[in-house]
Amino acid sequence: MNSEHSVNDEDLSRLLQSWRVDTPLPPRFKEGVWRRIERENASSPSLWQQCWEVFVGRAAGLLRQPVGAATYLLALLIAGAGMGYWSSARFANRTEETWRTAYVQAVNPYSTAPER
Amino acid sequence: MKRPWLITLLGLALALSTTGVIYVSRTAPYRALEAACGPDLAWIKKEFHVAGPAFNGVRALHEKYTAACMERCRQIDEKNRALSALLSVSTNVTPEIEQLLTDAAVLRKQCHVEMLGHFFEISRLMAPEQGRRYLQWMQAQTLTSTHSTMIPQAGSKFSDDARTLEHR
The missing domain is CATH 1.20.120 (Four Helix Bundle (Hemerythrin (Met), subunit A))
Incomplete structure (x- = not known):
C-alpha cells in the first residue's frame, strides 16, 4: 500500500512540475497590481472613520433589539425631562431677579440693583 | 439599516418635545403672573x-x-x-x-x-x-448708607492723597 502511494505521489509530482503556463501576462501587469495596491491603501478609512463605523454598527445592532431601543428611548426621555427642569429653573431665577429689581426701582428711584 | 435611524430620530424628537413640554408648563405661571400684574407687583405677589x-x-x-x-x-x-x-x-x-x-x-x-x-x-x-x-x-x-462710596478705601488714590496732605 505504501509503495502504491509513493508511486502515485511521484507521478503527481512529475505531472505538476511539467505544467507550464505559456499565456503571457497582460502588458504592464505588475505596474497595474502596484497601482491597485496603492489605491486600496489610499481609500482605506482613517482611524476616526473606522471607530465611527464600529460605533454605528454596534449602535444599530443594539437599536434593532427591543430592549436596546426601549433603553435608548427611556434615556432620552429622562435627559429631555432633566433639561426641561434645569432650563425652567434658570428661567424662574432670572425672572424673579428681574421682578425684584423692577419693584425696588419702582418704589425707590434712587436705588441701585437690589441685593438678594 | 433604516429602523435604527428611525429610532434614533424618534428618540431625539422625544427628548426635544419632553424638554419643551416641561419648560413651557413650569414657566407658564411666571408668564401669566407677569402679564396679570406687571413685573414689580408680580414679585410682591409671589414672594x-x-x-x-x-x-x-x-x-x-x-x-x-x-x-x-x-x-x-x-x-x-x-x-x-x-x-x-x-x-x-x-x-x-x-x-x-x-x-x-x-x-x-x-x-x-x-x-x-x-x-x-x-x-x-x-x-x-x-x-x-x-x-x-x-x-x-x-x-x-x-436705607443703606449713601456715603459709603465717599469714604476713601485703603490703596485708593484719594486715601494716598489724604495721607500726603496729613504729613505736610
Missing part, C-alpha cells in the same frame, strides 16, 4: 404670598404711591436743574443756592418719609410674618 383682596389693596396703594413718587421726582429734578443753572454762573455759595439746596433736601426728605410710610402700609396688608419680612428686606434695600 410674600399676597392674594385676593389683600393683593388688590397692595395694587391700589402701589399705583397711588408711584404716581405721587413721579410727581416728587419731577419737583426734585426741577430744583436740581435750577441749582445747576445757578452753579454754572456762581463762584461761591449764594443765598439762592442755599435755598435751592434746602428745598431739594426738603423734597428728598418728604420722599423718604412717603416711601417708608408706603412700606408700612403695604406690610399691614400682608400676613404678619410676611409683612415683617417685607419691611426688613425693603429697609435693607432702601
